[in-house]
Amino acid sequence: MSLEKLLIQIDDEIREMTDEEFARYQEMAANSAVISE
């Protein structure tokens, strides 16, 4: 999936990511668990 700005949740609040949060999301995407098939 493309790395576009997504929604983020903080407790019960859901909103669009800020630029800083998006940068962190991209880092997290690179560290997702390895999925073997």
Added chain:
Amino acid sequence: MATVTPNYSWPVPTSTDYVKDGATAIESLGDAIDATSAGANLAGLVLIKTQTIGSGVSSVTVTNAFSSTYDAYRIVFSGVNGNSAAAGCTFALGSATTGYYATQTEASGYSSSGNVTFTSTANTASIPFPLIIGNGSGMWTGGHIEVQNPFGAVLTTVEFVGSDPRTSGHGLRTGSGFQNSLTSFSSFVFGTGSSTFAGGLIAVYGYRKAI
């Protein structure tokens, strides 16, 4: 004639009992409450909070999860699913975006010969949490993370177990890791790096450390 309370069977007088027996009845009731309370204090896991995972979000930050009340925690993830193809999740503490070290083991039992793989990551932006979410219907998953000393200004250590419920490649995924800084954290971030969540529930428990 004395009776008992409906939940804990504590002895209480009835309206027809003698007033002169009131002091004795109060003493009996007090002793019963004291005994029940002492037992309750021995419960090991105490629910701190729950958080429902919203649909379409890429991460969930749970605030005020950690405090000085507990040193160790269990975070349980249940009924978690996603909006796209199978994807792993991530776990991070507070706003720390570096210094995570982890190793996970995957033991796949789908093939007759089985398969075991190890994956290590060093100084990353989060811990790869191998709880595998899938595409909605029929792919609900779960797991849990044990966390030690997140609120103390010492290294935070974690051990985790995640489920992979895919019929084409299910397996057991476990691991451990730590956040390499002397930082106090009160919150954590549960994320998925290549999908979005469709729902689920997070429950945070603390291990009671004193009676």
